């Protein structure tokens with residue numbers, strides 16, 4: 001039996017885990033142990049700090065409820081979710097529209113509406129139209145593709161926050177027409193703060209970050225034989241466009257509301273965005289993120 005020091009304990013831990021049957025679990029757990037040990041050595045972690053870390057993670061777990069996933073929020077503000085999305089995009093068989101965070105406000109079962117419908121129940125701001133085409137990577141239209149959209153109101157709250165869990169608003173599902181076009185009416189959503197009343201918010205405040213997300217419209221798009229696309233469109237003139245707390249913004253997803261003679265609803269200012277779906281690899285779901293209500297139910 002040899003004396004273990006801060007280096008040899010890493011080898012011992014890896015040796016004990018060497019019999020792991022699932023090769024992917026072995027790869028992930030081995031790397032986690034190597035990086036965690038290296039992290040502790042790099043910062044010369046003290047027992048008090050170790051305990052503080054344990055307390056912090058415990059508080060993150062305790063802040064989770066059926067409609068709140070504090071661990072996803074922590075992953076988001078640390079940039080881990082954005083890294084996972086970027087890796088996912090790189091693994092696609094071909095280039096499609098870039099993905100972005102699903103976020104915690106996606107809900108299954110939003111109403112399917114005719115093209116051109118207004119998704120906001122009682123709009124109190126300028127109506128705008130969002131339109132474009134859904135195609136494959138080569139630009140061939142995908143008729144019948146389902147686009148699900150959800151957003152905050154002009155006041156910055158989602159329906160779950162403004163109306164409670166029993167009502168749906170500021171969301172809708174649309175089917176692309178025979179030529180792949182989609183269009184609907186809405187109002188410009190307002191950017192908002194991530195939930196700052198939990199341990200993740202405490203961390204963000206200590207880091208002197210504002211906690212804001214720029215104005216955006218979430219989109220989840222599916223078509224037979226294609227990778228499900230989870231993404232969002234970001235309004236380029238938002239003051240937080242360059243400093244999103246959860247790193248969801250990519251230049252290719254930034255849009256502008258314009259006077260547009262090509263708009264399918266004349267008289268309304270419009271956002272034009274065409275989505276491209278990549279072909280699906282066998283056994284691939286493509287979903288980046290999860291419905292938090294489903295995770296808590298398990």
Ligand SMILES: [Fe+2]
Pocket residue numbers: 103105216218
């Ligand atoms: Fe959002």
